[in-house]
Amino acid sequence: MSPAASPLEILTPAEMARADALAVAAGIPVTRLMEAAGRAVARAAMRRFRPVRTLVLAGPGNNGGDGYVAARLLEQAGWPVAVAALAPPRDGAAAVAAARWRGPLRPFAPVEAARAGLVIDAVFGAGLARPVEGLVAATLAAAGGPVLAVDMPSGLDGATGQVLGHASQAALSVTFFRRKPGHLLLPGRALCGEVVLADIGLPAAVLAEVAPRCAHNQPGLWRLPPLQPDAHKYGRGHVTVVAGAGMTGAARLAAAGARRGGAGLLTLLAPDRRSAEVLRGGAPGVIVTEAPLEELLSDPRRAVWVIGPGLPAEAATLAQLRRVVVAGRAVVADAGALGAAAGDPAALSGCAVLTPHEGEFTRVFGAIGGDRLAAVRRAAATTGAVVLLKGPDTVIAAPDGRTAINDHAPAWLATGGTGDVLAGLIAALIGAGMAPFEAAAAGAWLHGEAGFACGEGLLAEDLAGRLAAARLRACGVSVAAARG
Incomplete structure (x- = not known):
């Protein structure tokens, strides 16, 4: 229930x-x-x-x-x-x-x-x-x-x-x-x-x-994939996060969101040796690699990618994104990837999910205007991607015109890095088998639920640890009942 x-x-x-x-x-x-x-x-x-x-x-x-x-x-x-x-x-x-x-x-x-x-x-x-x-x-x-x-x-x-x-x-x-x-x-x-x-x-x-064509974003709108008795780490999804040299923390937050969101495996792709050393000093369960992009793309199990958190808003970021999209992988694009596509929404075509805040949305697609639903629907239709416009009234739109409005989020989520966690979480849900629209909607609700559990004074790094309980809440199961 x-x-x-x-x-x-x-x-x-x-x-x-x-x-x-x-x-x-x-x-x-x-x-x-x-x-x-x-x-x-x-x-x-x-x-x-x-x-x-x-x-x-x-x-x-x-x-x-x-x-x-x-x-x-x-x-x-x-x-x-x-x-x-x-x-x-x-x-x-x-x-x-x-x-x-x-x-x-x-x-x-x-x-x-x-x-x-x-x-x-x-x-x-x-x-x-x-x-x-x-x-x-x-x-x-x-x-x-x-x-x-x-x-x-x-x-x-x-x-x-x-x-x-x-x-x-x-x-x-x-x-x-x-x-x-x-x-x-x-x-x-x-x-x-x-x-x-x-x-x-x-x-x-x-x-x-x-x-x-519009729904109130609640757990009844989507269903989290159940974990089967014969599940294995590759079956739960392998998420790859492309890290940048200057803001490695953003990639680490996305990685935490993906891992706590249910991903079976998480790889951080480092741009250079020095960044890789920094990243290897983080969570021990994360794979860190400096391998060429093409080598990673040769493994079909690396099906879902997060591109943008901590990356510069420049042509090289878009080039990476296009190579991953052309390889047929599902891409959650955020932050630097969106900034690099300013004024060029076609550059984001083929992505699975875009997660802009209002400033990023405006730079890519133009002014939102007075009709938030219509603006996000147009963006989704233009790119063929699910677009999640972040905010206190988050709007998620699919290319076919379906929309959901998420009001399940506390004001204290408005702090740096929480969007990186959300991008990773959505990637994990796609890796687990959810369609992009449902994964984005579920990710927004779970993100808000985790934020409520953290309380005021929330830091982005607090969120991932609350996602497991948020998943149980979405399934109608209390943490106490699960422990019992």
Whole structure:
């Protein structure tokens, strides 16, 4: 059993609209869905907050309709509730919900929001396409107490997590059926506060027709290869890390990530005798060689390579990478290899996985812009490689358009060398038989899990020692149970 229990699929606002339409076509009335959504909002409010003067800011669409339902149910529970409508509902289920509201109405104005002990933001949903400005922005900004957002704070683009004009900080966001990208991508993730995912009665069967291409990166998205009773070191994968002369520590960190990530054998390819001597002073289980690249490539068991950590961003690094790719090996490219390909993404074609941070990504592929998912998808399609864009909202994209968003990472991973460990870890997972997309996604989650276990004050060299426990956690097995 996976340690994560929430659904994996992430729906764009357009896909969510499609899911709603399919449910209605299957005979589920919109009014029933709206009642369920409003009930979920009311329950979340009652669980999180004490009864206080509550103002529901209602828009003219279905998001506002959810707000009217929540207002009615909270009032029935004895809460002091009023509704401020931006505009009357246009028609349909929202109009029905508004007609059932018999409680007080207030002007849609900043002064009213300032008086409230709780503001329920039911103005616009995740599908907003225009900036929130003027009266709406001023009223939301004037909230005198915490904000509970219906779906997500008004002003957030549900597809990208970007702010359109103004979006207020929510303490709690209640969304329905499946999360949207904006719940996981920054700055949206931070502005949503705690996210409650509510079941409102949409059948899971609609997902087959919607066919979402984005997932929340959790262990259920991938499965770590089990270690078979007849396993041997070559069967577990032989990872080769190309080391540089000036920053041998980066290669050693990648080697540690690969070894603790499950690689059966690890070779460090040193550029010269002096570097080899330094590297041989490290972990005793690492093979260090100065042999020519072609000699190592003649051994087909050396199937996975890490190229970039500690290497200079120069043509010679790219030349090495191209020779390994042409030889048919799986390459995880990071750091110096990415720097050497600045402005030339075609130079990275044929790699298995690229692991840039934002600066490296921008130098190779150009500005990310406001749509992080789209930018990483384009990069993957351009190179034919899985691209893992590192950050607090890591995005992994495959050339076929599949994406995953990883939010399972502590802030203290932001320190030098942790990316080298990640590159080695991903290489080990590929060596164990995982496909590049699944290996990159699993590597990102395991890396974050190890980071959480290390705690604040983490150093890159601490991470590898926590990977074994992270693997057990991914399989749903506690360390204590494994020891028992």
